[in-house]
Amino acid sequence: MLIYNTYTREKEEFKPIEENKVKMYICGPTVYNYIHIGNARPVLFFDLVHRYFKYLGYEVEFVSNVTDVDDKIINRAIEEEVTEAEIAEKYLNYFLECNQLLNALPFTSMPKVTENMDEMIQFIHELVERGFAYAVDGDVYFRIDKVREYGQLSGKKIEELEVGARIAEDSKKENPLDFVLWKKTDKGITWDSPWGAGRPGWHTECVVMIGKEFGGKIDIHGGGTDLQFPHHENEIAQSICMNGHSLANYWMHVGRLGLNNEKMSKSLGNVINVKDLIEAIDANAFRLFMLSVHYRQPINYTEENIQLAVKEWQKIKSTFEQLHLKLDLAEALEVEGEVVPEIEDLMQQFTAALEDDFNTSNAITSLYGVIKEINKMTRAKASDAACKYALMTLQNMAYIFGFDLSKKRLTLEERKLMKAWEEARKAKDFTKADELRAQLQALNVL
Ligand SMILES: [Zn+2]
Numbered sequence: 001m002l003i004y005n006t007y008t009r010e011k012e013e014f015k016p017i018e019e020n021k022v023k024m025y026i027c028g029p030t031v032y033n034y035i036h037i038g039n040a041r042p043v044l045f046f047d048l049v050h051r052y053f054k055y056l057g058y059e060v061e062f063v064s065n066v067t068d069v070d071d072k073i074i075n076r077a078i079e080e081e082v083t084e085a086e087i088a089e090k091y092l093n094y095f096l097e098c099n100q101l102l103n104a105l106p107f108t109s110m111p112k113v114t115e116n117m118d119e120m121i122q123f124i125h126e127l128v129e130r131g132f133a134y135a136v137d138g139d140v141y142f143r144i145d146k147v148r149e150y151g152q153l154s155g156k157k158i159e160e161l162e163v164g165a166r167i168a169e170d171s172k173k174e175n176p177l178d179f180v181l182w183k184k185t186d187k188g189i190t191w192d193s194p195w196g197a198g199r200p201g202w203h204t205e206c207v208v209m210i211g212k213e214f215g216g217k218i219d220i221h222g223g224g225t226d227l228q229f230p231h232h233e234n235e236i237a238q239s240i241c242m243n244g245h246s247l248a249n250y251w252m253h254v255g256r257l258g259l260n261n262e263k264m265s266k267s268l269g270n271v272i273n274v275k276d277l278i279e280a281i282d283a284n285a286f287r288l289f290m291l292s293v294h295y296r297q298p299i300n301y302t303e304e305n306i307q308l309a310v311k312e313w314q315k316i317k318s319t320f321e322q323l324h325l326k327l328d329l330a331e332a333l334e335v336e337g338e339v340v341p342e343i344e345d346l347m348q349q350f351t352a353a354l355e356d357d358f359n360t361s362n363a364i365t366s367l368y369g370v371i372k373e374i375n376k377m378t379r380a381k382a383s384d385a386a387c388k389y390a391l392m393t394l395q396n397m398a399y400i401f402g403f404d405l406s407k408k409r410l411t412l413e414e415r416k417l418m419k420a421w422e423e424a425r426k427a428k429d430f431t432k433a434d435e436l437r438a439q440l441q442a443l444n445v446l
Helices: 040-055 071-080 084-101 117-129 158-166 202-214 225-243 274-280 283-290 303-329 341-355 360-379 384-401 412-426 430-442
Strands: 002-005 010-013 021-026 059-064 133-136 139-142 179-184 198-200 218-224 248-254 257-259 299-301
Touching: 002 248, 021 040, 021 202, 040 059, 040 218, 040 248, 040 283, 040 384, 059 202, 071 084, 084 274, 117 133, 117 139, 117 179, 117 198, 117 202, 117 225, 139 225, 179 202, 198 202, 202 218, 202 225, 218 225, 225 248, 274 283, 283 299, 283 303, 299 303, 303 360, 303 384, 303 412, 341 360, 341 384, 360 384, 412 430
Parallel strands: 021 059, 021 218, 218 248, 257 299
Antiparallel strands: 002 010, 133 139, 139 179, 179 198
16 A cells, blocks of 8 residues: 655555554644534545555554643633633534544544643653753743754755744744743643643644554654644654654645635634534535545535535435345345456455555545446346345445445335335325335335
8 A cells, every 4th residue: 555655755655563553643623613624624534544444454543632722722711701621622522523423433542632731741841851942931942953854744944944933033942943842821721830830832742642642653643734834843853852753654644625716714714614514415425525536635615516526425325225225125135245347346446546545536436437337237137146246345435435324224014115115106006105105204214
């Protein structure tokens, strides 16, 4: 499997640190607001990565932090006249609810900053002790001069960054690029530290969480492209000093989502919240749209694009349901599948696309190919065994893409009703057919 590694700017063969195991981490939400569909892009993409590794038989340990201490949370708490803890809880619950609605697999663990404060203070303390950081007036800064590799991930040169940073030069810093590890403050919730009361800076969180959760270097560190600099660069800098390694073997970054070709941001006021959208359209259609473009490319949300995905999703769903119904009616779900060469080829193309740096766009083309084949098979009245194989292939593809195709098996009673409904329609007894349809709908079968 090839993965594009931002750190080396090359597609590299994936080699896990431990055999049959994948250790993954993504920077999690700062829980001060409802997550919008732009925030959902990394969530959905890395869920696909998680699912694909699981499909291949790997054990996946997937961790994401929760930033529950931040200026934005404090400001929101003042605005809503509640405590910071209440704000963090409210918006974390919203995030988790959205993940569930989006059918994302749960994270192995989601450590919170407030629950790891001792470890963070200890980590910063050690950086100071070892000369990688310095305290001034209750603040602590990281010395970027200590890291030769600084700028490698984001492809930035220190000299150029320094020119830009000088304008906003902070007199307390030795170098304008040094970043804050501990911030002295008396606003909002604070913790005691060797440097006085304050709060940790954001960039230390993930390094500490990764150390604690995984105990060393991980395979994949992910996030949005906007996190490359300074956040991930600063994570790497701290890890190089403390651990002697760059934290992860593969750095993966997901491109931005635009709304009608504009940046979607809370400050511009053009955001669509995840729950609002999936209440309006099917969550599966939203997934199909989000995965229709390769993850490193930007994706553009327009009404037209999303409606197209809704239509495509309908086709996938109805093909699946017809196939499922056919097998269910034939009571043939227990039959052994029989390989259909055209479908086997398409499944191979599907996995080959994903093995090439998770090219979901090409994988979707293979998925559409399978839908077409199935429709051909239905018209040609293919055998139950061939249909069973097609159904299993479609289910595997759906699992990897995180589509929810769960359809309960029909009970004997429901099957009888279904057959009666079919017969009524064949006999053109529309009164009876309508009656049976209503009964089936009441049972949630239709
Ligand atoms: Zn992070």
